[in-house]
Every structure is written in structure tokens, then in C-alpha cells.
Amino acid sequence: MLSIRLFPKGRKHQRTYRVVVAERRSKLNGKFIDDLGHWNPQMKEFKVDTKKLNSWIEKGAQASETIQKLLKPKK
Numbered sequence: 001m002l003s004i005r006l007f008p009k010g011r012k013h014q015r016t017y018r019v020v021v022a023e024r025r026s027k028l029n030g031k032f033i034d035d036l037g038h039w040n041p042q043m044k045e046f047k048v049d050t051k052k053l054n055s056w057i058e059k060g061a062q063a064s065e066t067i068q069k070l071l072k073p074k075k
Helices: 050-058 065-071
Strands: 002-009 016-023 034-040 045-048
Touching (some): 002 050, 002 065, 034 050, 045 050
Antiparallel strands (some): 002 016, 034 045
């Protein structure tokens, strides 16, 4: 099953995250299928390609709880 989740990047206290589509059972830092955008919690910047996101959701990918919380204000 596919999942839309965060992929951590950067140093320990300077994390940034990529929003990716990956197999639910793969590692957090493992392979992913598609890159949809990014989230920088320090700058409070969240950008995602909505066309790709909606396309993956139509195909059956499920967003993680964190992604759902980040998307809620956007809708």
C-alpha cells in the first residue's frame, strides 16, 4: 500500500522534510516513488504540488497523520 509521508533531510536540529510517496513498509529514509514538495518547520514553509498530490490520492495512496494536519489549513 502506498503512503504520502515526510522524508527527513538535513542535520539533527536543522531538519527539513520532503513530502514523498512511498511504500508503507519501506524505511523513512528509504526509496520513494515520487517527490511532491517540501516542509521547513523552522521557517514554517510548506509547499506541495497539489496536482500530483490529488493524482496519487485518486490512485489509492493514503496521507499520513502529519501530512493530513499540514494539509488541513490549505484546504
